[in-house]
Amino acid sequence: MGTDKVCNYLLKSRNLEQLRELAYRVRRNVLVQAAGKGQGYVGQGLGSADIFAVIYGSVLSWKPENLKWEDRDRFLLSIGHYSIATYATLAEYGIYSENDLKTYCDDGSILDMSANEYAPGFEITGGALAHGLSLAVGMALGAKYQRKTYRIINLLSDGEMNEGSTWEAAMCASSFGLNNLTALVDVNNVMADGYASEVLKLEPVVDKWQAFGWHVQRVNGNEIQELLDAFDCAEKVKRQPQIIICDTLMGKGVRFIETRKKAHFVRVDQNEWEVAFRQLEESKSR
Numbered sequence: 001m002g003t004d005k006v007c008n009y010l011l012k013s014r015n016l017e018q019l020r021e022l023a024y025r026v027r028r029n030v031l032v033q034a035a036g037k038g039q040g041y042v043g044q045g046l047g048s049a050d051i052f053a054v055i056y057g058s059v060l061s062w063k064p065e066n067l068k069w070e071d072r073d074r075f076l077l078s079i080g081h082y083s084i085a086t087y088a089t090l091a092e093y094g095i096y097s098e099n100d101l102k103t104y105c106d107d108g109s110i111l112d113m114s115a116n117e118y119a120p121g122f123e124i125t126g127g128a129l130a131h132g133l134s135l136a137v138g139m140a141l142g143a144k145y146q147r148k149t150y151r152i153i154n155l156l157s158d159g160e161m162n163e164g165s166t167w168e169a170a171m172c173a174s175s176f177g178l179n180n181l182t183a184l185v186d187v188n189n190v191m192a193d194g195y196a197s198e199v200l201k202l203e204p205v206v207d208k209w210q211a212f213g214w215h216v217q218r219v220n221g222n223e224i225q226e227l228l229d230a231f232d233c234a235e236k237v238k239r240q241p242q243i244i245i246c247d248t249l250m251g252k253g254v255r256f257i258e259t260r261k262k263a264h265f266v267r268v269d270q271n272e273w274e275v276a277f278r279q280l281e282e283s284k285s286r
Helices: 016-035 042-047 049-059 080-091 132-145 164-175 205-211 224-235 270-283
Strands: 074-077 152-157 181-187 215-220 242-247
Touching: 016 042, 016 049, 016 080, 016 224, 016 270, 042 049, 042 080, 049 080, 049 152, 049 224, 074 080, 074 132, 132 152, 132 164, 132 181, 205 215, 205 242, 215 224, 224 242
Parallel strands: 074 152, 152 181, 181 242, 215 242
Antiparallel strands: none
């Protein structure tokens, strides 16, 4: 798998233009994956691309040439169907090729619709939602016991806050003072059953996490500078786990998906893909 294109210049980068370009390329790779099938979790991939660009391009200590490096930071994708964004990002580091991306969801492909840990670059299987934070707590606690300095980064969704296991893990993390754990919540207000805020009341999200003993920040998850600043702040927290609430726009960069009401799982007519790629290119100047 992979190509000879490895973006080593985007490891621990603070260059906004480079990170924005990475986010754009992640979005393009999301479209490449879904275009072959005419469907997929496109809205989530487009909406979270800035988060993935910052995590992989600026925050994580990791080695694309050695994904099992012992002292790597661990990125846990709790929301398994966001694998489309992870594949799209890792392709920019040579882990997957464009031909690999085109096999997304094919029978026998390693690029499953919901991520499995056997796929290169994945730490956990995220198919069943709301398990990621519990796993992250276990890894962070293990790192503490072993006196390891690597960090655990966990991405979860607003919908996962509907499940009790999320809050059990949140309570444990603060009780153990896991300052080596940073969680992010992608708040796009979209679930399979409708708007997340209507399925089950989520707000006040910040107050809830603070009540569970976490250091909390809320940012625009489509603004790279805000994400960078939030991670900088999180790294300075001494005795608490940290969470960054990221408000994002589903389908970011492709206007007709941004405005689509039912955007959890997107089916796009074949003649619309050319429009999608064109609108994404146009979004670079917005």
